[in-house]
Amino acid sequence: MPTLVLLRHGQSQWNLENRFTGWVDVDLTDQGEREAVRGGKLMAEAGLEFTRACTSVLTRAIRTCNIALRAAGQLWIPTIKDWRLNERHYGGLTGLDKAETAAIHGDAQVKIWRRSYDIPPPPLAPGGPYDFTTDRRYAGQPIPDTESLKTTLERVLPYWDAEIAPRLKAGETLLIAAHGNSLRAIVKHLFAVPDSEITEVEIPTSNPLLIELDAALKPISARYLDDERAAPLPG
Numbered sequence: 001m002p003t004l005v006l007l008r009h010g011q012s013q014w015n016l017e018n019r020f021t022g023w024v025d026v027d028l029t030d031q032g033e034r035e036a037v038r039g040g041k042l043m044a045e046a047g048l049e050f051t052r053a054c055t056s057v058l059t060r061a062i063r064t065c066n067i068a069l070r071a072a073g074q075l076w077i078p079t080i081k082d083w084r085l086n087e088r089h090y091g092g093l094t095g096l097d098k099a100e101t102a103a104i105h106g107d108a109q110v111k112i113w114r115r116s117y118d119i120p121p122p123p124l125a126p127g128g129p130y131d132f133t134t135d136r137r138y139a140g141q142p143i144p145d146t147e148s149l150k151t152t153l154e155r156v157l158p159y160w161d162a163e164i165a166p167r168l169k170a171g172e173t174l175l176i177a178a179h180g181n182s183l184r185a186i187v188k189h190l191f192a193v194p195d196s197e198i199t200e201v202e203i204p205t206s207n208p209l210l211i212e213l214d215a216a217l218k219p220i221s222a223r224y225l226d227d228e229r230a231a232p233l234p235g
Contacts, residue, residue, distance in 0.1 A: 001220075002168035002213040005048060006186065007177040009064040010035035010206045018098045022090035023132055025059050035206035036064040040071025042225040043175075043208050051172040052078050054164065056085040056179060057137045064206065065177035083138055084159040087179035091146025092122035094130045115199045120148040149199065153185035160186065168217055183209075190219055191234040202231045 010032030014021040028036070050072075055065040062081065069075045093101060093113060102110045113121040123145035124130060133143050144151065167174060176186065180203055188198045190211065203209065208225045224230035 002171060002215075002217060003048070003173040004168060004211045004213060005043065005050075005173075005175045006183045006203065006209040006211065007039055007064065007068060007175060008180055008183055008203045008205050008207070009060045009177065010039075010067075012060040015205075020090040020093040020096050020098060020101070022087050022094045022130075023058070024094060024130055027059050028063050032060065032064070032205070033067060036067035037071045038226070039064070039206040039208050040068035043068065044072040046208075046210065046225055048072070048210070049173060050074055050077050050175050052080065052167060053175040053177060054080045054082065054085060055177045056087070056182065057081050057083045058086055058179070061085070061178050065175070068177065068206070068208075069175070080163070082159055082163070083141060084155050085176065085178040085182050088149065088152045088181035089124070089144045089147040090121055091124045091144075094124055116148065117195045117199055118148050118150040120146040120151065122146065149181055149184065149188075150195075152181050153188060156182050156185040157189060160189065165217060168213060169215070187234060190217070191222075193234045197234070201234055204229045204231050207231075 009028070011029045012021060012026045012032055013029055014024065014026045016029050053065050053069060055061045065079060066075060069077065112119055132138055164174065176183070183203050184198060184201055187193065187201055187203070193201060204224070207229045209222065210225060211222045212220045214220055222233050
């Protein structure tokens with residue numbers, strides 16, 4: 001039976017500072033590291049034996065993946081890193097304090113930028129400190145200057161179809177350690193969540209979401225391993 005675990009990275013430094021992070025490569029806090037250890041122990045207690053892990057090219061997701069796998073006794077498994085699992089690109093909001101941004105633009109406008117399915121924030125101006133076009137992680141790749149959840153899904157889905165789905169159909173047990181919005185995009189695809197509802201789906205940090213799938217990769221069951229920190233599941 002194909003088995004998939006989705007693991008959102010633990011608290012990052014900019015999560016702590018309440019800043020829009022997106023593609024900026026910030027590290028985990030001490031709390032984020034502890035969250036990742038807890039996630040790994042939960043996976044071990046559930047008896048999960050992974051064949052492979054997938055993560056983004058951002059440190060907070062990579063370290064969450066490694067810390068959790070070490071805690072689960074499975075750091076040795078192959079791990080694939082791909083930019084298409086990156087967090088949503090927050091465009092011109094990148095690096096800004098969320099509360100200060102709301103004070104300037106109003107809560108309603110910031111909520112639209114953060115929570116609407118297909119309305120992105122203003123684009124990121126080129127040449128600034130958060131211009132990723134010269135970052136060699138993305139050499140030869142199309143670099144967005146902003147993204148909505150819709151366009152995040154549009155870059156995640158081809159990776160799912162090409163790299164993840166074939167491995168699941170072959171019966172592998174996969175761990176995807178990534179970000180709130182890239183994982184939300186996968187959840188939308190798997191559970192066929194309507195556009196109007198997906199923005200309300202929350203994925204707790206470092207609480208493994210265990211999904212068992214049928215041969216067509218339709219979810220048979222889904223549950224968070226930490227019941228105390230579980231969020232409502234789609235459907």
